[in-house]
Amino acid sequence: xxxxxxxxxxxxxxxxxxxxxxxxxxxxxxxxxxxxxxxxxxxxxxxxxxxxxxxxxxxxxxxxxxxxxxxxxxxxxxxxxxxxxxxxxxxxxxxxxxxxxxx
Amino acid sequence: xxxxxxxxxxxxxxxxxxxxxxxxxxxxxxxxxxxxxxxxxxxxxxxxxxxxxxxxxxxxxxxxxxxxxxxxxxxxxxxxxxxxxxxxxxxxxxxxxxxxxxxxxxxxxxxxxxxxxxxxxxxxxxxxxxxxxxxxxxxxxxxxxxxxxxxxxxxxxxxxxxxxxxxxxxxxxxxxxxxxxxxxxxxxxxxxxxxxxxxxxxxxx
Numbered sequence: 001x002x003x004x005x006x007x008x009x010x011x012x013x014x015x016x017x018x019x020x021x022x023x024x025x026x027x028x029x030x031x032x033x034x035x036x037x038x039x040x041x042x043x044x045x046x047x048x049x050x051x052x053x054x055x056x057x058x059x060x061x062x063x064x065x066x067x068x069x070x071x072x073x074x075x076x077x078x079x080x081x082x083x084x085x086x087x088x089x090x091x092x093x094x095x096x097x098x099x100x101x102x103x
Numbered sequence: 104x105x106x107x108x109x110x111x112x113x114x115x116x117x118x119x120x121x122x123x124x125x126x127x128x129x130x131x132x133x134x135x136x137x138x139x140x141x142x143x144x145x146x147x148x149x150x151x152x153x154x155x156x157x158x159x160x161x162x163x164x165x166x167x168x169x170x171x172x173x174x175x176x177x178x179x180x181x182x183x184x185x186x187x188x189x190x191x192x193x194x195x196x197x198x199x200x201x202x203x204x205x206x207x208x209x210x211x212x213x214x215x216x217x218x219x220x221x222x223x224x225x226x227x228x229x230x231x232x233x234x235x236x237x238x239x240x241x242x243x244x245x246x247x248x249x250x251x252x253x254x255x256x257x258x259x260x261x262x263x264x265x266x267x268x269x270x271x272x273x274x275x276x277x278x279x280x281x282x283x284x285x286x287x288x289x290x291x292x293x294x295x296x297x298x299x300x301x302x303x304x305x306x307x308x
């Protein structure tokens with residue numbers, strides 16, 4: 001029940017945003033597809049950042065274990081903030097890239 | 104070209120995120136990963152380390168939950184010994200010390216509570232358990248850990264010479280759960296998949 005409720009809420013606000021965008025802000029409905037593609041691109045960049053962050057973190061953990069002989073648990077990377085920070089990295093990187101394209 | 108690839112990766116990622124949160128996919132994968140064996144009498148119950156202690160030296164939720172499962176199995180008379188393991192770190196007492204204290208507070212006789220305090224990985228725990236339980240003639244153990252981690256832990260304990268029963272016996276497929284809970288299950292599944300890969304590369308499995 002709860003998953004369905006959440007989906008209904010998000011669907012309603014999405015429809016509301018579409019209506020405001022088209023009627024008040026004059027956005028073109030045919031550009032929505034491009035916006036979704038851009039969002040997918042940001043998500044893709046975020047996943048690349050997450051993979052690189054994880055790989056670097058794991059390398060550091062095993063380096064500490066193997067070279068420095070200090071035990072560091074791999075669970076140090078098990079934190080909800082790592083994907084969130086990866087998304088922030090991706091948004092900043094993509095808007096930076098977008099500025100170059102706009103010039 | 105790179106942009107198209109990134110969009111494809113992103114679309115797959117978003118699709119997976121929605122599938123994880125809003126379908127029973129994580130439940131099914133987790134059920135599929137959990138080994139099954141009939142629960143029965145054993146020589147000892149082994150509660151693997153999970154979560155550690157808080158800064159104040161109290162067991163955290165996951166650690167306490169695992170311990171309570173072990174205590175419950177002991178009270179049901181399934182084994183005469185309870186071996187508790189855990190993180191050796193903690194400024195105000197370690198997970199093992201607190202788990203042993205709580206076990207005794209729950210009414211388990213002191214001589215029935217054994218501790219494994221030197222292990223830092225599941226591999227260490229299997230070897231450490233063999234060192235403690237082997238001389239006592241214990242061959243069959245009931246293992247308490249996360250359902251997702253059970254297959255790897257069972258394989259390690261079997262390699263250490265034990266006959267292993269998972270604490271839950273036969274897993275139950277649960278279809279429900281909130282999107283956040285399902286995301287948590289999927290996170291543990293992914294962590295376990297990475298851990299299995301590492302253990303295979305390291306030659307532990």
